[in-house]
Amino acid sequence: MEIQTQLKQALQEIQEALLGVSTPNELADLKAKYLGKKGIVAEWMTAMKNLPNEEKPRFGQAVNEAKNQINDLLEAFRTQIEDRMVSDKLAKEALDVSLPGRVFPIGAKHLMNQVVEEVEDLFVGMGYTVKEGPEIEQDLYNFEMLNLPKSHPARDMQDTFYITEELLLRTHTSPVQIRTLLENGGKKPIKIICPGKVYRRDEDDMTHSHQFMQVEALVVDENVTLADLKGTLLMLARKMFGEDRQIRLRPSYFPFTEPSVEVDVSCYKCNGKGCPMCKNTGWIEILGAGMINNAVLDATGYDKTKYQGFALGVGVERLAILKYGIDDIRAFYTNDLRFNRQFK
Numbered sequence: 001m002e003i004q005t006q007l008k009q010a011l012q013e014i015q016e017a018l019l020g021v022s023t024p025n026e027l028a029d030l031k032a033k034y035l036g037k038k039g040i041v042a043e044w045m046t047a048m049k050n051l052p053n054e055e056k057p058r059f060g061q062a063v064n065e066a067k068n069q070i071n072d073l074l075e076a077f078r079t080q081i082e083d084r085m086v087s088d089k090l091a092k093e094a095l096d097v098s099l100p101g102r103v104f105p106i107g108a109k110h111l112m113n114q115v116v117e118e119v120e121d122l123f124v125g126m127g128y129t130v131k132e133g134p135e136i137e138q139d140l141y142n143f144e145m146l147n148l149p150k151s152h153p154a155r156d157m158q159d160t161f162y163i164t165e166e167l168l169l170r171t172h173t174s175p176v177q178i179r180t181l182l183e184n185g186g187k188k189p190i191k192i193i194c195p196g197k198v199y200r201r202d203e204d205d206m207t208h209s210h211q212f213m214q215v216e217a218l219v220v221d222e223n224v225t226l227a228d229l230k231g232t233l234l235m236l237a238r239k240m241f242g243e244d245r246q247i248r249l250r251p252s253y254f255p256f257t258e259p260s261v262e263v264d265v266s267c268y269k270c271n272g273k274g275c276p277m278c279k280n281t282g283w284i285e286i287l288g289a290g291m292i293n294n295a296v297l298d299a300t301g302y303d304k305t306k307y308q309g310f311a312l313g314v315g316v317e318r319l320a321i322l323k324y325g326i327d328d329i330r331a332f333y334t335n336d337l338r339f340n341r342q343f344k
């Protein structure tokens, strides 16, 4: 066959073969078939040796031209394949900026922690430090050193989960006060606030829970009086319930304080006029407090002729219930997100 025809045919074959090529590897195979060492072009060059001398130059030139054409054709196609691969990749990774964004739910602090932090903020601002202690506590720190010896009738006020005779789940955060008094060895002044969980053997219902939170404050120093306590209570009441609040102290009894007081805040719903919230009294009971009992100072090595102090303790749930109008204490612990989300 005339060489020109063979070359033309080969080019046509390549063009048809290229239609089925989609990857660089397939293209490389095609290139080897035509331009490789044992490829079709190499065969033509071998065939040239058997031609008469006068035909060789024309034949050689034709083969060279064909070789260049094949090469150009394959290279052009390689560029096409590479372009297509890049645009496929871009299409796959495309980012549609007009789509609405994904919403990542943002958590929030539990209402209990919010209230604790609010109280902490107030006291830290007045120079107190925050102290924490263990929830499994010794009878010694939870009761005895707080002027509540074994068999003391006031222990009945705090139904207790005992682990052994001497170990229990703390019924209040007061043992943190005892620990701090002991740490300071009867010498240094103290100004602390102790928030934390406490436990009592209560039947759970709308107003009772076997687990709840307290924040207590303790101040021990020289020349501390009931007036200091009253001023501190007024600050707390106003911080939690508004700047116009008043407080009222009523005599009470706690073994660890003497004198002891119950603290009422003027009703923030009716401003003291009387409403269902305050049972028409104009006042709402919020917490207990008092001057540190001498027996506690004695037990922890503080000289009662030199040091005095006061303590106050407030239920965190009670503050939250009053402040946010919550009607069931169990809502704090059941982890119903619909409840929690109201206080974001």
Ligand SMILES: [Zn+2]
Binding pocket: 267, 268, 269, 270, 271, 272, 273, 274, 275, 276, 277, 278, 279, 280, 282, 283
């Ligand atoms: Zn009222």
